Amino acid sequence: QRSTQEYQAIDASHHIHAFIDQKALNAEKPRVITKGYGAYVEDSDGNRYLDGMSGLWCTNIGYGRKDLVAAAAKQMEDLSYYNMFFHTTHPAVIELSNRLFDFLPKRYSHVVYTNSGSEANELLIRTVRRYWDVVGKPSKKILIGRWNGYHGSTVGSASLGGFKFMHEMGDLPIANIAHIGEPYWYAHGGAATPEAFGLTSAQELEATILALGAENVGAFVAEPFQGAGGMIFPPASYWPEIQRICRKYNVLLCADEVIGGFGRTGEWFSHQHFGFEPDTLTIAKGLTSGYVPMGGLVLSRHMADTLVENGGVFAHGLTYSGHPVAAAVALANINALDQEGIVERVKNDTGPYLQKLLHETFSMHPLIGEIQGQGFVAAIQFAQNKATRTLFENETEVTWRCRTLGFEEGVIVRSTAGRIIMAPTLVMTRDQIDELVEKTHRAVNRTAQELGL
Numbered sequence: 001q002r003s004t005q006e007y008q009a010i011d012a013s014h015h016i017h018a019f020i021d022q023k024a025l026n027a028e029k030p031r032v033i034t035k036g037y038g039a040y041v042e043d044s045d046g047n048r049y050l051d052g053m054s055g056l057w058c059t060n061i062g063y064g065r066k067d068l069v070a071a072a073a074k075q076m077e078d079l080s081y082y083n084m085f086f087h088t089t090h091p092a093v094i095e096l097s098n099r100l101f102d103f104l105p106k107r108y109s110h111v112v113y114t115n116s117g118s119e120a121n122e123l124l125i126r127t128v129r130r131y132w133d134v135v136g137k138p139s140k141k142i143l144i145g146r147w148n149g150y151h152g153s154t155v156g157s158a159s160l161g162g163f164k165f166m167h168e169m170g171d172l173p174i175a176n177i178a179h180i181g182e183p184y185w186y187a188h189g190g191a192a193t194p195e196a197f198g199l200t201s202a203q204e205l206e207a208t209i210l211a212l213g214a215e216n217v218g219a220f221v222a223e224p225f226q227g228a229g230g231m232i233f234p235p236a237s238y239w240p241e242i243q244r245i246c247r248k249y250n251v252l253l254c255a256d257e258v259i260g261g262f263g264r265t266g267e268w269f270s271h272q273h274f275g276f277e278p279d280t281l282t283i284a285k286g287l288t289s290g291y292v293p294m295g296g297l298v299l300s301r302h303m304a305d306t307l308v309e310n311g312g313v314f315a316h317g318l319t320y321s322g323h324p325v326a327a328a329v330a331l332a333n334i335n336a337l338d339q340e341g342i343v344e345r346v347k348n349d350t351g352p353y354l355q356k357l358l359h360e361t362f363s364m365h366p367l368i369g370e371i372q373g374q375g376f377v378a379a380i381q382f383a384q385n386k387a388t389r390t391l392f393e394n395e396t397e398v399t400w401r402c403r404t405l406g407f408e409e410g411v412i413v414r415s416t417a418g419r420i421i422m423a424p425t426l427v428m429t430r431d432q433i434d435e436l437v438e439k440t441h442r443a444v445n446r447t448a449q450e451l452g453l
């Protein structure tokens with residue numbers, strides 16, 4: 001084992017880190033995370049952190065599960081690799097899908113596996129366009145995403161996403177991608193009520209479809225709640241209106257469930273919480289609880305039947321689609337999430353407990369203007385002036401600082417522009433939730449002190 005300094009020196013020599021100004025890493029050296037167990041991780045100096053972010057919102061079942069390790073080891077022994085290219089398939093992927101569709105609403109019938117959420121959204125772009133070709137409407141090539149939506153880092157998925165700073169890297173977006181605004185009432189709602197703003201936000205989709213021509217628009221793609229964009233929960237009026245508009249103009253409704261899937265909100269898939277019915281679902285992260293990489297694109301029976309009956313060759317394949325080891329781990333993971341009642345507990349017990357505690361702790365806090373969340377996902381919104389909903393001009397720095405103070409307090413939360421967000425492992429107990437909120441509270445108080453509030 002190396003010293004922390006040695007690890008950091010080698011890391012700095014060879015790695016370009018994601019979404020960080022590389023020079024900032026010299027000022028704040030990266031923590032070297034060496035161990036994980038349950039809801040905690042440890043660094044190379046022996047510091048323990050309560051992981052309020054499930055890694056990157058993926059370790060839904062927590063760290064160090066021996067049953068998942070055993071499933072991987074057994075599968076490696078039995079059949080370490082095979083593919084679905086040569087008129088071949090294998091039991092691991094068959095058993096996974098057989099079980100996965102127990103948890104999916106009945107309108108879905110098929111899945112194409114990938115290794116990540118980005119690849120699954122990349123596949124979504126191709127599949128949507130293919131679908132409209134097959135049904136004889138080849139002009140419906142445009143996919144509409146949202147500003148500040150996140151769908152991945154590959155060329156297509158980053159185009160679909162709405163982070164402008166990502167578009168600046170590599171000349172994005174690709175052709176035939178458009179964006180509408182995000183349903184972020186606190187920042188953009190002005191004097192409107194949340195419900196009225198939800199409708200106006202959704203109606204921007206209608207205006208955009210009409211401006212582009214409905215005959216040219218194939219799909220609307222969005223996260224049911226916007227994750228990396230700040231854990232933004234749209235007003236209740238938003239999703240029914242979006243669905244109405246998509247149906248009216250014959251536009252596919254595609255939900256990115258990469259964060260929201262596998263129990264995050266207390267439902268198996270977060271669109272179920274919002275009550276709309278997408279045509280496709282993108283999944284990853286919680287599918288394997290991050291133990292090994294795996295993602296997928298889930299298709300409605302109607303879309304799948306159309307592609308299978310009339311689509312001819314499906315010209316898409318990844319060496320590791322449905323990888324046996326990933327499939328075996330995913331199966332063990334979803335079985336445990338179900339059989340141990342973990343998702344149900346988030347829905348009926350620990351999720352409501354977390355949300356209540358966040359409201360009790362932060363609703364009167366001078367720095368916090370809004371608390372949003374459901375189940376085991378939450379955001380606290382920083383405001384310079386709560387009465388007028390005025391945001392900090394340097395909000396990204398303010399919440400980044402709070403996140404760093406969180407590390408010092410022994411808790412990992414994430415900062416986005418103006419918000420501290422959390423997505424704890426679904427196995428967190430009430431005591432650990434107390435610890436999560438208490439440590440986050442201390443970090444928020446220290447931030448307020450530093451700001452002189």
Ligand code: PLP
Binds near residue numbers: 115118121151
């Ligand atoms: N979609 C959403 C909503 C995500 O949050 C992410 C990653 O955070 C992705 C897609 C991309 O997934 P991956 O990082 O596995 O490529």
